Amino acid sequence: xxxxxxxxxxxxxxxxxxxxxxxxxxxxxxxxxxxxxxxxxxxxxxxxxxxxxxxxxxxxxxxxxxxxxxxxxxxxxxxxxxxxxxxxxxxxxxxxxxxxxxxxxxxxxxxxxxxxxxxxxxxxxxxxxxxxxxxxxxxxxxxxxxxxxxxxxxxxxxxxxxxxxxxxxxxxxxxxxxxxxxxxxxxxxxxxxxxxxxxxxxxxxxxxxxxxxxxxxxxxxxxxxxxxxxxxxxxxxxxxxxxxxxxxxxxxxxxxxxxxxxxxxxxxxxxxxxxxxxxxxxxxxxxxxxxxxxxxxxxxxxxxxxxxxxxxxxxxxxxxxxxxxxxxxxxxxxxxxxxxxxxxxxxxxxxxxxxxxxxxxxxxxxxxxxxxxxxxxxxxxxxxxxxxxxxxxxxxxxxxxxxxxxxxxxxxxxxxxxxxxxxxxxxxxxxxxxxxxxxxxxxxxxxxxxxxxxxxxxxxxxxxxxxxxxxxxxxxxxxxxxxxxxxx
Numbered sequence: 246x247x248x249x250x251x252x253x254x255x256x257x258x259x260x261x262x263x264x265x266x267x268x269x270x271x272x273x274x275x276x277x278x279x280x281x282x283x284x285x286x287x288x289x290x291x292x293x294x295x296x297x298x299x300x301x302x303x304x305x306x307x308x309x310x311x312x313x314x315x316x317x318x319x320x321x322x323x324x325x326x327x328x329x330x331x332x333x334x335x336x337x338x339x340x341x342x343x344x345x346x347x348x349x350x351x352x353x354x355x356x357x358x359x360x361x362x363x364x365x366x367x368x369x370x371x372x373x374x375x376x377x378x379x380x381x382x383x384x385x386x387x388x389x390x391x392x393x394x395x396x397x398x399x400x401x402x403x404x405x406x407x408x409x410x411x412x413x414x415x416x417x418x419x420x421x422x423x424x425x426x427x428x429x430x431x432x433x434x435x436x437x438x439x440x441x442x443x444x445x446x447x448x449x450x451x452x453x454x455x456x457x458x459x460x461x462x463x464x465x466x467x468x469x470x471x472x473x474x475x476x477x478x479x480x481x482x483x484x485x486x487x488x489x490x491x492x493x494x495x496x497x498x499x500x501x502x503x504x505x506x507x508x509x510x511x512x513x514x515x516x517x518x519x520x521x522x523x524x525x526x527x528x529x530x531x532x533x534x535x536x537x538x539x540x541x542x543x544x545x546x547x548x549x550x551x552x553x554x555x556x557x558x559x560x561x562x563x564x565x566x567x568x569x570x571x572x573x574x575x576x577x578x579x580x581x582x583x584x585x586x587x588x589x590x591x592x593x594x595x596x597x598x599x600x601x602x603x604x605x606x607x608x609x610x611x612x613x614x615x616x617x618x619x620x621x622x623x624x625x626x627x628x629x630x631x632x633x634x635x636x637x638x639x640x641x642x643x644x645x646x647x648x649x650x651x652x653x654x655x656x657x658x659x660x661x662x663x664x665x666x667x668x669x670x671x672x673x674x675x676x677x678x679x680x681x682x683x684x685x686x687x688x689x690x691x692x693x694x695x696x697x698x699x700x701x702x703x704x705x706x707x708x709x710x711x712x713x714x715x716x717x718x719x720x721x722x723x724x725x726x727x728x729x730x731x732x733x
Contacts, residue, residue: 259357262376263350263356278341283665292389295340318489343389344388348393352375354400362589373619374611374614377625380536390571392575396577399421399579403578406435411443415435415439415473426484427553429476431549431550433474436472436473503560520558540607540610543587550576587607588610640724644723644725645667645691645726647721651728662694663691664689686731688728717729
């Protein structure tokens with residue numbers, strides 16, 4: 246039963262925490278956008294996809310290659326929701342604010358559930374811990390990614406699961422399969438936990454030695470749980486083995502060679518060791534444990550995060566192992582829902598000191614997670630944003646803006662990362678790193694940023710001619726920013 250004395254507390258906490266978080270996140274995004282910080286090309290890719298959806302077209306993203314259908318890269322049809330928003334405000338900043346709003350919604354979700362079931366103090370702390378978690382702040386730092394749509398959905402699904410609202414948990418889990426192809430497996434894990442809870446009657450999991458009456462598995466919630474398992478596995482399989490290869494220009498799942506699933510199953514001991522080595526993986530795991538104050542390990546909800554950790558840590562791509570970037574974002578609602586669930590499951594126990602300590606840690610888990618978040622703020626992207634906000638704009642920002650204005654609207658333009666996202670709304674944009682593209686009408690380069698893996702000893706026009714097979718002249722050159730125009 247809810248522990249708050251009045252019904253208004255959860256709503257007030259949810260609204261306050263969500264609003265404050267949204268303001269902070271938007272502040273971070275505005276600073277990045279105004280200072281023209283571009284950590285990767287991903288925002289430009291998603292902005293170009295949103296531009297296509299806004300015009301009721303397939304998500305053809307020329308930044309990935311001429312005529313490249315983004316649904317052949319990752320399975321994320323939920324991005325069609327960006328179309329109307331981008332049509333109203335055609336800018337990469339729109340996508341960043343959408344992500345901010347999605348994450349702030351999850352902050353409000355944890356504030357509502359935490360306050361309603363654990364009391365005001367622990368509810369506020371649960372929400373604050375999530376809002377300041379490294380996965381969330383890193384996700385904002387690296388700008389928009391499709392997984393942000395999963396964060397409020399997963400937060401709602403897991404919190405409802407923890408409080409026994411199994412039908413609601415299933416309903417909020419259903420759309421997860423349309424966020425990304427691997428989340429179908431996470432959805433199936435939620436279905437497994439729903440089925441286990443239905444079979445047990447209370448709590449998650451089935452007690453050792455307990456025989457479950459077959460009629461229990463025929464109840465409505467158990468059927469919903471098993472249906473969700475089938476739904477999740479089916480969509481992941483359909484996406485990976487049918488849809489993605491069909492739409493990919495190379496006729497295959499682009500990331501199928503990143504994880505050797507057969508090898509992992511054939512040698513489970515080695516696979517287990519690879520979950521901790523190289524040591525950056527152990528570092529990431531330790532940061533996750535610290536972020537959840539260890540309390541989340543008390544909850545079986547952690548099993549929902551196992552598939553994500555498995556494909557990342559068994560991959561040969563070292564970029565997936567690091568605690569930075571957006572790869573830990575989808576783990577944050579799982580971690581904090583587990584902290585919430587562990588606090589709900591605590592009870593007075595008799596026995597050894599260790600057992601009592603585990604129960605007490607679970608009880609104060611939300612408070613400890615908030616303390617960890619506050620302690621780590623000085624080392625977070627939020628602190629870095631506050632620090633840079635007080636500094637003058639980088640000297641080349643004005644040159645970048647003027648270079649953009651030199652390129653006529655509607656023309657084809659290739660660019661490095663410096664202004665790639667900013668060119669998307671009004672131009673046919675490509676990335677200079679994509680080989681085999683047709684010669685664009687214009688090229689925008691920031692020679693100080695390592696264009697073409699180096700400034701080019703022969704000069705920008707010679708390098709451009711060698712790459713595209715056409716002659717170019719310099720139309721703009723200021724503070725390292727160069728605009729090249731194709732000669733006719």
